[in-house]
Amino acid sequence: MTAKKIGIAMLFIVGAGVAYAETPSSLIAGYTAEAARATPGFTPSAERGQGLFARKWGVSQTMPSCATCHSDQPTAEGKHVVTSKRIAPLSPAANPERFASSAKVEKWFRRNCQEVVGRECSAAEKADFIQFVSKGGRV
Amino acid sequence: MKTFIAILLIAISSSALADGHKLAVPGNPKWQTECGSCHMAYPPQLLTAENWRQMMKGLDRHFGANATLDAKENAEILAFLERYAARDQKYSANTLRISDTAWFQRKHREVSNSAWSHAKVKSRANCTACHVTAERGDWSEHSIRMPDGRRWE
Numbered sequence: 001m002t003a004k005k006i007g008i009a010m011l012f013i014v015g016a017g018v019a020y021a022e023t024p025s026s027l028i029a030g031y032t033a034e035a036a037r038a039t040p041g042f043t044p045s046a047e048r049g050q051g052l053f054a055r056k057w058g059v060s061q062t063m064p065s066c067a068t069c070h071s072d073q074p075t076a077e078g079k080h081v082v083t084s085k086r087i088a089p090l091s092p093a094a095n096p097e098r099f100a101s102s103a104k105v106e107k108w109f110r111r112n113c114q115e116v117v118g119r120e121c122s123a124a125e126k127a128d129f130i131q132f133v134s135k136g137g138r139v
Numbered sequence: 140m141k142t143f144i145a146i147l148l149i150a151i152s153s154s155a156l157a158d159g160h161k162l163a164v165p166g167n168p169k170w171q172t173e174c175g176s177c178h179m180a181y182p183p184q185l186l187t188a189e190n191w192r193q194m195m196k197g198l199d200r201h202f203g204a205n206a207t208l209d210a211k212e213n214a215e216i217l218a219f220l221e222r223y224a225a226r227d228q229k230y231s232a233n234t235l236r237i238s239d240t241a242w243f244q245r246k247h248r249e250v251s252n253s254a255w256s257h258a259k260v261k262s263r264a265n266c267t268a269c270h271v272t273a274e275r276g277d278w279s280e281h282s283i284r285m286p287d288g289r290r291w292e
Binding site for chain 2: 062063080082083084085110111112114115
């Protein structure tokens with residue numbers, strides 16, 4: 001193996017590590033920084049996050065709100081409204097696997113915001129949302 | 140001894156033909172994670188390769204939900220599905236619903252309407268409501284528990 005190949009292999013190892021290196025706080029910090037570029041002085045709010053979580057958006061008939069599948073309490077288990085499959089709690093306070101990978105978080109925001117909200121969510125909304133669920137659903 | 144071996148061979152081949160065993164596939168972590176978040180990861184053998192290709196093309200409207208993947212993951216998972224896909228048309232459905240295939244319909248012909256509409260079942264997508272060990276790859280009739288708790292007989 002040449003030095004170049006070793007270097008590339010190491011990049012992959014480091015890269016794979018980075019994908020799972022996030023915490024709820026680091027994700028909130030990242031989205032907050034992004035939101036602050038558009039809105040200087042932006043600070044995340046669990047209260048606004050709760051609003052996003054509970055709001056019936058009126059876009060999807062079957063999935064009107066986040067709470068439809070994730071239950072009213074982010075610390076509780078949810079249930080997929082169509083398939084009835086159990087959904088592990090959304091709150092990292094109850095489920096440490098949550099908000100640990102930015103790729104996974106981005107994937108689910110992309111899918112579920114389009115589904116429920118009818119558009120992509122903004123960085124500010126994502127920061128508020130994670131702030132809310134990581135406090136165990138308290139504001 | 141010859142008789143014993145013959146019986147053994149028959150036993151092995153007949154159990155290998157039972158559906159419960161036929162559905163075993165080598166695990167694929169990507170398929171498991173991506174296809175198994177909103178419903179159980181349905182075995183690739185339950186639809187044809189053509190059905191799976193159609194399915195993976197339309198993940199933005201996947202039975203009414205957005206289930207999009209990035210292009211690389213989509214291609215990797217499709218390759219896995221195609222590799223183990225069914226060849227027989229009895230496993231094909233224009234709707235791309237496994238529950239609309241001739242095979243599924245025949246297998247479930249004795250299931251009553253009340254079992255299908257039971258609160259614990261609700262959807263034909265909810266295999267594990269009765270096939271309680273299906274996520275471990277065990278689909279045998281012996282392992283079925285109907286929503287009222289009874290075995291399937």
